[in-house]
Amino acid sequence: MGFIVTEGMEFISGWGGKWPAPAKLNLMLRITGRREDGYHLLQTVFQMLDLCDWLAFRPVADGSVSLLSPIPGVPEQEDLTVRAANLLKLHTGCEAGVCIEIEKKLPMGGGLGGGSSDAATTLVVLNRLWGLRLPKQELMALGLRLGADVPVFVFGHAAWGEGVGEELQPIMLPEQWFVIIKPDCHVNTKEIFCSEGLTRDSKVIKMSDFLAGEESNDCTEEVCKMYPRVRDAMNALSVYAGARLTGTGACVFAQFPSKEEAEVVFQALKNEWLVFLAKGLNESPLYKKLEQE
Numbered sequence: 170m171g172f173i174v175t176e177g178m179e180f181i182s183g184w185g186g187k188w189p190a191p192a193k194l195n196l197m198l199r200i201t202g203r204r205e206d207g208y209h210l211l212q213t214v215f216q217m218l219d220l221c222d223w224l225a226f227r228p229v230a231d232g233s234v235s236l237l238s239p240i241p242g243v244p245e246q247e248d249l250t251v252r253a254a255n256l257l258k259l260h261t262g263c264e265a266g267v268c269i270e271i272e273k274k275l276p277m278g279g280g281l282g283g284g285s286s287d288a289a290t291t292l293v294v295l296n297r298l299w300g301l302r303l304p305k306q307e308l309m310a311l312g313l314r315l316g317a318d319v320p321v322f323v324f325g326h327a328a329w330g331e332g333v334g335e336e337l338q339p340i341m342l343p344e345q346w347f348v349i350i351k352p353d354c355h356v357n358t359k360e361i362f363c364s365e366g367l368t369r370d371s372k373v374i375k376m377s378d379f380l381a382g383e384e385s386n387d388c389t390e391e392v393c394k395m396y397p398r399v400r401d402a403m404n405a406l407s408v409y410a411g412a413r414l415t416g417t418g419a420c421v422f423a424q425f426p427s428k429e430e431a432e433v434v435f436q437a438l439k440n441e442w443l444v445f446l447a448k449g450l451n452e453s454p455l456y457k458k459l460e461q462e
C-alpha cells in the first residue's frame with residue numbers, strides 16, 4: 170500500500186504542460202481563540218511537500234470552465250479548481266475559458282490540503298495564462314474565499330501562519346524527510362472545529378518557541394478520540410519516531426533528517442498502512458515551474 174513520490178505521468182498537452190499542486194503539512198497547530206463568525210484563530214507552521222497533484226489547463230474558445238474528468242464524489246461545479254477558475258473570471262470580468270485536467274495523487278480529506286492546493290495552482294496558472302496580472306496578495310485574498318488553506322499555496326513558501334491561516338510570514342525550515350500515514354478514515358474539518366472538547370485557548374507563542382521545539386497540534390486529542398484509526402496510526406508511527414497530526418487530520422507524520430532513515434520506516438509500515446514518503450520544501454514547486462515559463 171506504500172506510496173513513494175514519483176514524477177507525474179504525461180497526460181493532456183495543456184498550456185505549459187502539467188503544473189504541480191503540492192501537499193502541505195502543518196508542523197504545529199495551536200488554536201488561540203475564535204472569531205465572531207465562528208472561525209478559529211490559529212498559529213500554525215506550513216511546509217510544502219514534494220508530493221503533488223498535477224494539473225493541466227487547455228484554453229477553450231467558448232468561455233466555459235470544465236473538467237476533463239471530474240473526481241469521483243465531487244460534482245464538477247463544486248470542484249475547487251472549477252470554483253477557483255469561475256471566481257477569477259467573476260472577479261476580473263475575464264471572458265476566457267478553460268478545460269482542466271486533474272491527476273489526483275494526494276489523498277482527499279487527509280489534512281494534506283490537496284483540494285486547496287489544486288485551487289491555488291488554478292488561480293496562479295490562470296492568472297498567467299489569461300494575462301490578468303493580479304498581484305499575489307490579491308490572489309491570496311481570492312483564495313481565502315475558497316478555503317482557509319488556499320492562501321498559503323498561493324504564497325508558495327513555507328510559512329508561519331496566524332489569523333485563520335491567512336496572515337503569513339515566510340519561514341526557512343530544514344528540508345527534512347517525512348513518513349506520512351493516511352488512516353482509512355476521512356476527518357471532517359468542520360466537525361472537529363465544532364467539537365466541544367477542543368482546546369481553544371492555547372497561549373500565543375512566538376516563531377522562536379516553535380523553532381525551539383514547541384510542535385504540538387491542539388486537534389490531536391479530539392481527533393484521536395473521534396477517529397480511532399487516527400489513534401492507531403499515531404501508535405504505529407510512534408514505534409519509530411515522534412508522531413504528529415497534520416491540520417485536523419486524518420494524516421499523521423514523523424520527520425527524519427535523511428531519506429535513508431525515512432525509507433526504513435516507510436518499508437516497515439507499507440504493508441499495513443497507506444503510507445507516503447515525501448520531502449519537505451521551503452519553496453513551492455509551482456513557482457519553480459512558473460519561473461521556467
Ligand SMILES: C[C@@](CO)(OP(=O)(O)O)[C@H](O)COP(=O)(O)OP(=O)(O)OC[C@H]1O[C@@H](n2ccc(N)nc2=O)[C@H](O)[C@@H]1O
Binds near residue numbers: 285333
Ligand atoms: C485546519 C487546517 C489547517 O491548515 O487544515 P486542514 O486540516 O483542513 O487541512 C485549515 O485551517 C482548514 O482549512 P480548510 O480545509 O481550507 O477549511 P475551510 O474549508 O476553510 O473550513 C472548513 C470549516 O472548518 C471550520 N474552520 C476552519 C478554519 C478555521 N481557522 N476555523 C474554523 O472554524 C469552519 O467551520 C469551516 O466551515
Ligand SMILES: Nc1ncnc2c1ncn2[C@@H]1O[C@H](COP(=O)(O)OP(=O)(O)O)[C@@H](O)[C@H]1O
Binds near residue numbers: 284285
Ligand atoms: N480538486 C479537489 N481535490 C480534492 N478535494 C476537493 C477538490 N475539490 C473539492 N474537493 C472537496 O474538498 C474536500 C477536502 O479535500 P482535501 O483538500 O483533499 O482535504 P483536506 O482539506 O483535509 O486536506 C474533499 O473531500 C472534496 O469533497
